[in-house]
Amino acid sequence: MDKFEHSAREGVQGFGTLSEAQLRNSDPDFDAWLGQQLQFSEPYLDDDGFCDQVMERLPAPTARSERRVTRTQYAAVAMASTIVAWQFPFGEVLAEAARQSISLYSLVGIGLLSSLAAMFGGIVAARR
Amino acid sequence: MDLNDKDLIRRVVDDGDQRAYAQLVRRYQSQLRFSLRQLCDGDQALADDMAQEAFIKAYKALPAFRGDARFSTWLYRIAYNLVMSYRRKNAPEVDQEAVDRAQAQETVEEAQQLGMARDLESAMQELSEPQRQAIHLCMHRGFSHEEAASIMKLPLGTVKSHVNRARAKLQTLLQAWREEVVSG
Known part of the structure; x- marks a missing residue:
């Protein structure tokens, strides 16, 4: 504290007589040093439930924005399913299935069930 | 992410x-709470x-946020308005008992500040309140003079003057520390 008190005694007498030139005379080194010291002396304040308290007091999101989210999610899942269906080599799989003597009906059934499961999973994942 | x-x-x-x-x-809770503690004279609650x-x-x-300013500037402006409005309604504004309680609850790490930090804090106390706020916003938080002026609701020239005067005072008060750093 000695350093500060010594400077303070000298400084207090000088503050009233600081010229405009002195005031405008910015020292970039001092600015950088002061900035560092200010940062260094600042503790990080732990959240300690602060964020949760804020979130509890927020008004609920509007129904309109929730509907928009749901529509967006369904659109994303539908688009993803379309791309998968477009890229899927149905012809080759059907030909292979015929060769392996798998019933066409069971193959379609498995395909439908897989698609439904994938879509359901996609929607659940997106909603989370 | x-x-x-x-x-x-x-x-x-x-x-x-x-x-x-x-x-x-x-992202902003620590910075804002720390800044407001200074603005509320240490009343943490x-x-x-x-x-x-x-x-x-x-x-x-x-x-209604148009994104003309940074979110942090906008948030600080709201917070400063709230504190100033609270002060206008509730003078005298400092609950000394709350300050003492909060200080008594400080952790050991917080209490064990280095000499530099203590002297910096003392030097900051020598500044007028607007000077302290201007230095805090511009040199600590890194807001531009324009942003600080918009947060403090003061003309740009006034903020620049506060920063210059505060800087000159701090430069004098902390001279010994600087000389020590320069001389190693």
């Missing part, structure tokens, strides 16, 4: 995504209440 402020705000406004807002709260109010008010007003 760390999204920038702009993307988080878009998610809050367009999708009603409150988790995105929680990220913004976590009051500062935290004000910070909470500021985040809630900012959330409600977020659809």
